[in-house]
Amino acid sequence: MPPESRIPLHALCGAGAARAASPVLGWAPGAWAGRVAAWRAAFEGQPAADVALYFEDAGEFSAALFGAWLAGRTPWLPGDALAGTRTALARHGVAWAGDPPGALRAADGNAMAPPATLDPEACRLVLFTSGTTGEPQPVAKTMGQLDRELASLEAAFGGRLGAAPVFGTVSHQHIYGLLFRVLWPLSAGRPFAPARKVYNEELVVLGPEPLVLVASPAHLKRLPPNQDWGSLRAGLRAVFSSGGPLAPDAALDVRTLWDQAAIEVFGSTETGGIAWRAPGGEQAPWTPLPGVQWTLDEGRLCIRSPHLADGGWLQTSDRAEAAPDGGFLLRGRADRIVKIEERRLSLGAIEAALLASGLVDEARVVALPGHRVLLGAAVVPGEAGRARLASAGRAALLEALRQSLEGQVDRIAWPRRWRVVDALPVDARGKTTQRALGELFRPPMPAPEWDERGAAHASGWLRVDEELAAFDGHFPQALILPGVALLDWATRLAADAFGLAGTFEGMETVKFQHLVRPGTRLEFRLDWDAARSRLGFRFASGVGVHGSGWLRFAAGEGR
Structure with missing residues (x-):
């Protein structure tokens, strides 16, 4: 489909914009x-100027x-x-429309509008x-x-896509999916599927x-080679990938299984969108999208683009260098620099050294908050790493990873967690967001070691x-576990042991007798009274009982 056949977004609801196909x-x-008209009427009937849209159906x-x-x-x-997102936006006077409970919904059926x-x-x-x-920023x-x-995307790729559905x-709900799944197809006249395809099946x-x-x-990166991809392979005009770098082995898998290289799109x-490449398993340079200009300023990528709010140059947080044959190569984020004991350290360089060990397929290093900066590393073992883990255990794998940093990374920058x-x-x-990585290092509760798991009784211990x-944040002067944490842990453990999924209604005879501090080996016992929808819990250690009591749940909802 040639670019000139594209209808600009502002004209999609105008006279003469209707196409024969939906x-x-x-x-x-x-x-x-008709649905656009119905939603217009719904929004005109409520006063909020700002509306948060959240739908599963595109x-x-x-x-x-x-x-x-x-x-x-x-x-x-x-x-x-x-709930936290809804509350935060409500404080700014933003109304909600779509799927969330209590959100605005348009009347069923199609309306008429000029x-x-x-x-x-x-x-x-x-x-x-x-x-x-x-934190995500608006x-x-x-x-x-x-x-x-x-217009830039259509000029770059429209010819190969034709009228193929998307x-x-x-x-x-994010810029990449918004543009590629919804707005670009709408504008270019390519039908799009309203539901996401979540599973390979x-x-x-x-x-x-x-x-x-x-x-x-x-x-x-998780395409199973044993699937029959023949039908998809025969029809696939293009596969796009964005949101992060596609690892070379994953790019090679796409090329091998689907007979074409994934088109990676770089931007934020x-x-x-800034640039694209289709490496197919190689480390290829990035080619700017039509209309995008780039230059380097002290190793930082700078762009001038029609996609920006103004026509000036913008210095990004990406480090880059010019490729010998044109385009540029990305060299990590400039804002992924931390200072430890007055030394500036690159988190990307530490990740690169871990990947070079051959023991892991993925590695992310984060600075963990505290009275002094510590680095944490989350790693996904590769084939060699999984073999080391199975034969020698976690400690041996971590020691091998530390040794791989020797001579590559200053010891002060070695991950401690x-x-x-x-x-x-x-x-x-x-x-993979900073918040999600941080939660790996700040789990809500310890992993349980189970001694017994029956229909009505369960026991085990927590470190x-x-x-x-x-x-x-509960006790600033000392590390003391708040009693409410034990109630949360009892509920989480019961969900695992008994399938507890009911609505919490109250407590009976709950007591907290001894403080729980770091290092405690906490033994627990749970008793599920199905007839009365009650959960009994008891946490104890060598110093005595730390907490016990009963939690009530809505009748008939316990399991």
């Missing part, structure tokens, strides 16, 4: 315009997005609809940064910025008709250490 797979022709989301713009509202796109052309610079949208280097963009990025494994049935897949490194919520995990935590964008999140 923009949403499975929807009847004209249904999208088709309904797209209708609500344009309905909000037509109603003169500013849509916000939070990454989740958790054609309308939007002002691309007056229509705004608030997205949130990924939080990979801190970023406002105009429709004009978004549309200019779509499927995705990523959420549309949903991907293997796609094709052999032409299709486009919008994916992430988190999904592409703040900058929009380690987490060996099957996979790094990722969010809906496939990104309490000072890394637990439960010690944070």
Whole structure:
């Protein structure tokens, strides 16, 4: 499909913008315009100027997005609809629309509305940064910025995509999924699937008709080679990946299994798309997207782009160098520098040294808060690492990793805390955030060692250490476990032992008798009284009973 056939975002609801086919797979022709009108009416019927949109269905989301713009509202796109997020946005006067309980919903069916052309610079949208280097921050963009990025994407890739429908494994609640799964297909006339394809079993049935897949490194690095990919491979026009670097072995797997290289797109919520590459397993340089200019300033990548709010140069937080044959190579984040004992240390360099050991497939190093800076490393063992772990244990694997840092990384920068995990935590964008990594090192409770797990009784023990999140902030002068943590632990343990999932209603005869401090070997016993929906708990150690009592749950909801 040639770029000139693309309809700008501001004209999608205008006269003459309707296309013969529905923009949403499975929807009847004209249904999208009807749902846009229904959402416009819903937003015009409530006073809030700012509305947070949260939908699982990308088709309904797209209708609500344009309905909000037509109603003169500013849509916000939070990454989740958790209670904390809803509360935080409510403090800013942001109303909610979509799936969350109590959120605004449009009337069922399709409404009628006259054609309308939007002002691309007056229509705004608030997205949130990924939080990979801190708390997610709101970023406002105009429709004009978004549309200019779509024009760049269509110029770069539209020819190879044709009119192929678009499927995705990523959420549309973030900039990458929003552009690639929803706005670009809408503008270019490619139908898009309203539901995410979360499992590989949903991907293997796609094709052999032409299709486009919008994916992430988190999904592409786990493609099972024993799946029958023939149908998908036959129809795949392009597979996109963004949200983080695609490891060379994962890129090679995509090329081997699907007969084409994944197109990686580099950018951020703040900058929009910057560059692309299709390495296919090699470390290829990045090529700027059409209209994007770049230069280097003291090793930092600087860009000038139509996707930015103004026409000036922006210095990014990415270190880069010019590639010999054109384009640039990324060399890590400039803001991933920490100072320990007056020395500036690169977290990326430590990660690179761990990866060079050949023992791990992935490594992330984080600075942990405290009275002095300590580094923590979360690693995913590779084949050699898993063999070392199985034959010699965790301590031997960690010692081998420390030895791999010898001569590569100053000893002062060696991680002091380690987490060996099957996979790094990722969010809906496939990104590993700073918060998620931090939670690996501040678990809510210790991992239980079970002695007994029956239908009504369970027992075991916990090793309490000072890394637990439960010690944070309760008693500033001493590390003392608050009693409420024992109630939380009892409930979590019961969920594991008995499948407890009921609504908490109250407590009976609860007592806290001795303090729990780091280093305690805490023995527990749980008793589930199904007839009365009560959970009995007892935590004790060599010094005596620390806490005991009964917790009541809603009748009939216990399991």
